[in-house]
Amino acid sequence: MHALLGVSGLKKVYxxxxxxxxxxxDLTFTVEAGELVCLVGxxxxxxxxxxxxxxxLLTPTAGEVHLAGRKVSGPxxxxxxxxxxxxxxxxxxxxxxxNVELPLKQKGLTKARRRELxxxxxxxxxLAEAAGAYPWQLSGGMQQRVAIxxxxxxxxxxxxxxEPFAAVDAQTRADLEDLVRRLWRERGITILFVTHDIDExxxxxxxxxxxSASPTVVQEQLKVDLPDERDQLHxxxxxxxxxxxxxxxxxxxxxxxxxxxxxxxxxxxxxxxx
Amino acid sequence: MRLQNAALGAAGLAAFLALGEAVxxxxxxxxxxxxxxSRIARAFADELSDGTFWTALGDTLTGWALGLAIAASAGxxxxxxxxxxxxxxxATASTIEFLRPIPSVALIPLAxxxxxxxxxxxxxxxxxxxFWQVLIQTLYGVQDVDPVADExxxxxxxxxxxxxxxxxxxxxxxxxxxxxxLAAAVALILAITGELVMxxxxxxxxxxxxxxxxxxxxxxxxxxxxxxxxxxxxxxxxTVERRALAWHQSxxxxxxx
Amino acid sequence: MKRLLLRLVLVLALPALLVVVWxxxxxxxxxxxxxxxxxxxxxxxxxxxxxxxxxxxxxSIWRLTAGYALAAGAGVAVGxxxxxxxxxxxxxxxxxxxxxxxxxxxxxxxxxxxxGIGDTMKVTVIASGxxxxxxxxTVEGVRAVDPVMLExxxxxxxxxxxxxxxxxxxxxxxxxxxxxxxxxSIGIILMVISEMFAASNGIGFTxxxxxxxxxxPDMWTGILVLGLLGFLLSxxxxxxxxxxxxxxxxxxxxxxxxx
Numbered sequence: 062m063h064a065l066l067g068v069s070g071l072k073k074v075y076x077x078x079x080x081x082x083x084x085x086x087d088l089t090f091t092v093e094a095g096e097l098v099c100l101v102g103x104x105x106x107x108x109x110x111x112x113x114x115x116x117x118l119l120t121p122t123a124g125e126v127h128l129a130g131r132k133v134s135g136p137x138x139x140x141x142x143x144x145x146x147x148x149x150x151x152x153x154x155x156x157x158x159x160n161v162e163l164p165l166k167q168k169g170l171t172k173a174r175r176r177e178l179x180x181x182x183x184x185x186x187x188l189a190e191a192a193g194a195y196p197w198q199l200s201g202g203m204q205q206r207v208a209i210x211x212x213x214x215x216x217x218x219x220x221x222x223x224e225p226f227a228a229v230d231a232q233t234r235a236d237l238e239d240l241v242r243r244l245w246r247e248r249g250i251t252i253l254f255v256t257h258d259i260d261e262x263x264x265x266x267x268x269x270x271x272x273s274a275s276p277t278v279v280q281e282q283l284k285v286d287l288p289d290e291r292d293q294l295h296x297x298x299x300x301x302x303x304x305x306x307x308x309x310x311x312x313x314x315x316x317x318x319x320x321x322x323x324x325x326x327x328x329x330x331x332x333x334x335x
Numbered sequence: 336m337r338l339q340n341a342a343l344g345a346a347g348l349a350a351f352l353a354l355g356e357a358v359x360x361x362x363x364x365x366x367x368x369x370x371x372x373s374r375i376a377r378a379f380a381d382e383l384s385d386g387t388f389w390t391a392l393g394d395t396l397t398g399w400a401l402g403l404a405i406a407a408s409a410g411x412x413x414x415x416x417x418x419x420x421x422x423x424x425x426a427t428a429s430t431i432e433f434l435r436p437i438p439s440v441a442l443i444p445l446a447x448x449x450x451x452x453x454x455x456x457x458x459x460x461x462x463x464x465x466f467w468q469v470l471i472q473t474l475y476g477v478q479d480v481d482p483v484a485d486e487x488x489x490x491x492x493x494x495x496x497x498x499x500x501x502x503x504x505x506x507x508x509x510x511x512x513x514x515x516x517l518a519a520a521v522a523l524i525l526a527i528t529g530e531l532v533m534x535x536x537x538x539x540x541x542x543x544x545x546x547x548x549x550x551x552x553x554x555x556x557x558x559x560x561x562x563x564x565x566x567x568x569x570x571x572x573x574t575v576e577r578r579a580l581a582w583h584q585s586x587x588x589x590x591x592x
Numbered sequence: 593m594k595r596l597l598l599r600l601v602l603v604l605a606l607p608a609l610l611v612v613v614w615x616x617x618x619x620x621x622x623x624x625x626x627x628x629x630x631x632x633x634x635x636x637x638x639x640x641x642x643x644x645x646x647x648x649x650x651x652s653i654w655r656l657t658a659g660y661a662l663a664a665g666a667g668v669a670v671g672x673x674x675x676x677x678x679x680x681x682x683x684x685x686x687x688x689x690x691x692x693x694x695x696x697x698x699x700x701x702x703x704x705x706x707x708g709i710g711d712t713m714k715v716t717v718i719a720s721g722x723x724x725x726x727x728x729x730t731v732e733g734v735r736a737v738d739p740v741m742l743e744x745x746x747x748x749x750x751x752x753x754x755x756x757x758x759x760x761x762x763x764x765x766x767x768x769x770x771x772x773x774x775x776x777s778i779g780i781i782l783m784v785i786s787e788m789f790a791a792s793n794g795i796g797f798t799x800x801x802x803x804x805x806x807x808x809p810d811m812w813t814g815i816l817v818l819g820l821l822g823f824l825l826s827x828x829x830x831x832x833x834x835x836x837x838x839x840x841x842x843x844x845x846x847x848x849x850x851x
């Protein structure tokens with residue numbers, strides 16, 4: 062059996078105005094169909110760069126990304142992206158339902174099918190009643206749910222989520238985490254979830270991939286053997302959860318010490334302007 | 336990157352000039368209507384060596400500067416008064432909304448009757464048109480004053496005058512600068528238009544004379560002069576704005592008015 | 593109810609006061625150039641008859657509409673192209689800066705050479721003056737499209753026509769409207785001026801005729817008509833703008849509430 066999503070030898074170097082920044086050095090890992098994998102690493106370790114390479118938004122300097130056996134050389138139709146900046150990812154001039162529907166129009170689906178998918182997606186994120194609102198009339202958490210609904214309606218094989226809950230408050234964040242778990246279990250989609258929050262990674266993931274500091278390599282891969290049924294109240298106080306998060310925490314600390322040894326590298330998570 | 340942009344820009348300009356040379360030379364348009372660049376350049380050089388040209392330029396700039404100065408002072412003073420005096424803003428809003436879109440050129444016949452083809456005719460147009468630019472931006476600027484800052488100043492016992500000086504004016508200044516910059520461009524347009532239509536002395540009148548005597552290359556050269564003048568005013572105003580506001584955290588975007 | 597009444601008073605008080613002052617101050621005026629407001633208003637219906645509206649006002653509005661529409665189409669189309677490509681922008685920028693800086697009315701003599709003195713000349717003059725603010729604002733708007741939105745569109749396969757219509761032009765629309773607004777006032781100016789230069793009908797032509805024949809009250813009514821036209825067009829523009837940019841005003845208001 063081969064993996065749904067494969068990253069092999071990925072390397073990304075930014076070159077601009079005399080500066081050369083190696084954001085990702087050499088990354089290799091796979092994601093099986095139906096898995097929920099969390100990528101976690103110290104801030105500034107090139108997580109966003111990696112995800113953008115996988116989503117076909119950036120061309121890697123070396124190495125390859127494969128989706129379902131095909132090489133990714135541009136945004137593949139089987140992938141949907143949820144960005145951290147929900148406020149800038151939804152189109153403010155379109156109502157919520159239109160935002161969700163727009164990518165489907167491009168796919169050439171019939172009107173009836175589009176409506177069905179939009180309603181279904183908004184229902185699963187509990188925003189059916191907000192279909193006629195503009196995104197800026199909603200709270201931050203609701204906006205991110207719209208972005209998730211847009212991704213669901215797109216019916217992707219893989220859902221890429223780039224620190225999607227970094228900009229919302231703690232309570233909303235917990236709700237959104239449970240939403241992602243529920244959607245994953247209900248729909249059986251493959252999710253790759255990038256975060257800098259260790260608790261979030263362990264709570265959400267079936268597997269956690271710990272990245273090193275920039276220039277990035279895989280520090281460790283960890284199977285999360287918590288039960289399928291998780292909830293904020295009990296899972297987070299379970300002894301196994303504490304063990305796992307301590308382990309990941311230590312790995313990240315080790316990764317950070319790597320930064321100190323190699324002081325020449327940049328700490329920026331976002332690519333330099335070019 | 337900047338160097339590359341400058342090179343590309345220079346290339347664009349060169350291509351534009353070359354096109355101006357080639358199009359009439361190839362007979363795509365009649366040469367007497369659209370003289371080649373080189374012919375316009377010669378007429379341009381002739382103008383520069385002509386004393387009356389410099390007088391006309393001086394006249395135009397006088398009308399522009401005087402009109403702009405009057406409009407800017409009036410716009411700022413009235414703008415601040417209207418915003419500071421209670422209820423005045425609300426009471427004047429409808430009048431401003433009505434008067435502002437009245438095209439300044441509607442005043443041309445009146446100006447001709449009242450002042451003939453004198454500087455004062457031009458001033459009437461220039462002042463009317465540029466006044467609104469400054470006034471509107473001043474009003475926007477004062478509206479932008481942080482109520483917390485104003486209350487703080489009030490709670491420390493600052494009087495009206497001190498509050499205008501230390502809270503209101505610094506907040507409004509970037510907007511006022513934008514208003515003056517826009518007004519400077521409008522004032523030039525109206526100064527030259529007034530001269531062109533009413534025959535008041537200046538570059539506009541010189542263009543009209545060139546047109547009437549079929550001196551086409553001279554006409555083009557004078558139009559180029561007005562363009563360069565406009566360009567210098569735009570660039571100059573932007574530079575002044577940036578210098579004066581270097582202290583400001585963000586030189587603001589324009590308010591769409 | 594009381595607030596509404598207060599608002600109404602605030603809106604109407606000053607205009608009413610101004611009209612009254614004008615009326616009283618000019619009432620016994622014997623100055624030929626400042627006729628009493630009473631005389632002007634009495635002259636108004638005699639001058640602006642239905643025939644005159646058809647023969648002079650309509651042609652003016654037609655020229656303005658045609659020139660303005662041409663400028664809007666060309667400005668948005670060319671501006672979108674220039675704004676989308678950094679290199680094209682770098683090549684065009686100095687030339688555009690220069691062309692924008694030329695005071696539009698000086699183009700009238702040039703355009704008269706090519707297009708004579710008919711309607712073509714007036715429409716061309718209006719279009720060539722209006723196009724610059726629209727074009728340059730479109731360039732700015734297209735250039736400033738949010739990179740996250742562009743990436744969103746790319747990752748969801750929104751490309752080509754759909755990207756242009758649903759993302760680029762919509763995102764640039766506040767700036768495009770700012771340009772259209774500037775262009776409207778330039779358009780009215782050019783409409784009047786080009787008719788003053790050479791025409792056999794139109795509002796500008798009529799007013800100059802009155803001025804030349806020293807029909808001062810008639811001339812004043814012409815000024816009033818121009819003022820009214822400017823005001824009405826500005827109201828019309830605002831109505832359209834509020835509708836099209838409703839999302840933008842809402843977005844700004846919500847951003848102000850929660851910074």
